[in-house]
Amino acid sequence: MRTSKNITTTESTWVRWTLTAIALGFIGLFLVLPLAAVFTEALRKGLDFYWLSLIEPDALSAIRLTLITALIVVPLNLVFGVAAAWAVAKFDFKGKAFLTTLIDLPFSVSPVVAGLVFVLLFGAQGWFGPWLQAHDLKIIFAVPGIVLATVFVTFPFIARELIPLMQAQGTDEEQAAIVLGASGWQTFWHVTLPNVKWGLLYGVILCNARAMGEFGAVSVVSGHIRGQTNTMPLHVEILYNEYQSVAAFAVATLLAVLALVTLVLKSVVEWRNAHGHGPSADLPLEPLQQSFGITSPASPASTQ
Amino acid sequence: MPFLPSTSHRAKRVLPGFKLTLGYTLLYLGMIVLLPLTALFVKSFSLTWPEFWTAVASPRVLASYRLTFGASFLAAAVNAVFGFLIAWVLVRYEFFGKKVVDALVDLPFALPTAVAGISLTALLASNGWVGQYLSAYGIDLAFNPKGVVIALIFVSLPFVVRTVQPVLEDAEKELEEAASCLGANRLQTFVHVILPAVAPALLTGFAMAFARAVGEYGSVIFIAGNMPMVSEITPLIIVSKLEQYDYAGATAVAVVMLLISFVLLLLINALQSWQRQKTGAAS
Numbered sequence: 001m002r003t004s005k006n007i008t009t010t011e012s013t014w015v016r017w018t019l020t021a022i023a024l025g026f027i028g029l030f031l032v033l034p035l036a037a038v039f040t041e042a043l044r045k046g047l048d049f050y051w052l053s054l055i056e057p058d059a060l061s062a063i064r065l066t067l068i069t070a071l072i073v074v075p076l077n078l079v080f081g082v083a084a085a086w087a088v089a090k091f092d093f094k095g096k097a098f099l100t101t102l103i104d105l106p107f108s109v110s111p112v113v114a115g116l117v118f119v120l121l122f123g124a125q126g127w128f129g130p131w132l133q134a135h136d137l138k139i140i141f142a143v144p145g146i147v148l149a150t151v152f153v154t155f156p157f158i159a160r161e162l163i164p165l166m167q168a169q170g171t172d173e174e175q176a177a178i179v180l181g182a183s184g185w186q187t188f189w190h191v192t193l194p195n196v197k198w199g200l201l202y203g204v205i206l207c208n209a210r211a212m213g214e215f216g217a218v219s220v221v222s223g224h225i226r227g228q229t230n231t232m233p234l235h236v237e238i239l240y241n242e243y244q245s246v247a248a249f250a251v252a253t254l255l256a257v258l259a260l261v262t263l264v265l266k267s268v269v270e271w272r273n274a275h276g277h278g279p280s281a282d283l284p285l286e287p288l289q290q291s292f293g294i295t296s297p298a299s300p301a302s303t304q
Numbered sequence: 305m306p307f308l309p310s311t312s313h314r315a316k317r318v319l320p321g322f323k324l325t326l327g328y329t330l331l332y333l334g335m336i337v338l339l340p341l342t343a344l345f346v347k348s349f350s351l352t353w354p355e356f357w358t359a360v361a362s363p364r365v366l367a368s369y370r371l372t373f374g375a376s377f378l379a380a381a382v383n384a385v386f387g388f389l390i391a392w393v394l395v396r397y398e399f400f401g402k403k404v405v406d407a408l409v410d411l412p413f414a415l416p417t418a419v420a421g422i423s424l425t426a427l428l429a430s431n432g433w434v435g436q437y438l439s440a441y442g443i444d445l446a447f448n449p450k451g452v453v454i455a456l457i458f459v460s461l462p463f464v465v466r467t468v469q470p471v472l473e474d475a476e477k478e479l480e481e482a483a484s485c486l487g488a489n490r491l492q493t494f495v496h497v498i499l500p501a502v503a504p505a506l507l508t509g510f511a512m513a514f515a516r517a518v519g520e521y522g523s524v525i526f527i528a529g530n531m532p533m534v535s536e537i538t539p540l541i542i543v544s545k546l547e548q549y550d551y552a553g554a555t556a557v558a559v560v561m562l563l564i565s566f567v568l569l570l571l572i573n574a575l576q577s578w579q580r581q582k583t584g585a586a587s
Contacts, residue, residue, distance in 0.1 A: 213416025
């Protein structure tokens, strides 16, 4: 006798409510409360003070540097991500698994260590230090160092997103295009790119968020020169350490808004991908963890 | 010779661009990642063994390892419990605002760590929103090792949720039905059916949370108080050695941290292949 009464695959109502309440309480305490605190602390001295903290020259220059850094870093890692995904997903070669592990490597390196390696290369005491000094070039404690450190920490984002996606799609469509006489570039532009556009956008969004928000690695190479080598996160730190807490939180709200926009865009892209059109519709887009070095154990693409 | 196309898959060679894309990939990888990391190891070889040992095993540095690994372990353990619970609630139950909560779980990935750091400090300092009530009971969660644990719980929160969630989604309800038919109550089903199926993912998430927490810098330094021997994390040791122009010392500690993260990376890879075998066997 199979009745729904004696087969239970869920919990009693009060257990469900209790567990949900605990989970939401934990999220409220650890995620919502800190997020809310950023905005309340920023507005503690009123809107005028908030606005003044944002348009102050040092803040503006930090915002500018953060935007410039992201504008250089994201395209660099985008080109790399597409090239790496094409090589890894569309061809078989020896050492492929090893190569993908190496691509993931920057995720497991502490940001501080990531900054340090560039100091050892380009700092005054570093390998290329004397040569750079002789040619009057500055990388460490200057913008190029910030860009390099940011490229390092955001290195795998777009590649990590594209590789499983392009692997799952195989090479049939591309081969058909080539056989029909399309050039390699045409094939990529008209066949591959439309298939992976949401995954690509997803990777770009996450890469950008991390590039704008990176603190540890940038802090090591920047030298904290006000108005010159301060990115927004570093500017927040300086203000906070100078007991200008409200101004620090004012700049921090911009980064918090960036985080919220990132989460919204990410949800939209996931939704578009799930309900999308064309061949990519039935492909599961890995959630955010893919881009942070987590390969979902359930994903078919990661079983390579 | 590595990185050569294997002859068994000639069909795939119809596509162009292999040499170009692989060449660029290797060049970029070499310049941005491998050369800098090599510089770190080469620099560490310039130290004599006693110099290296003094740098990585002085009492202050040893205290920082204890704090970094202890606090990371605690944070990962807390997230293993609550992350599992959050994943469970998100997969199995329906409630208002579930989509928003699901998206919000990724906040620690998207919010810059410096912002998280000052925000948690403002909350937990003795005059903060939460801190003022806690300090009335003599509980102080900022500027001590407890603050480090809290910051690390924040930054590593999404890992367990996001590794356990897909496994719970794919789990077969039939097994639970069978357990129920055979007379198991819900708790027995959970302990003997659900938990073993999720265990590899849970461990993977734990290891990832731990690995992330060990390297974390930005969020911790604001809330830790950074007292030597008490609340100073290892990444901060590297930074302060650098600020004193002790490049050799900073390099030595960085090499230790890098080796530990390599070990953790290998461990995570092993856990993931265990997970794949497990899900492969189940289906």
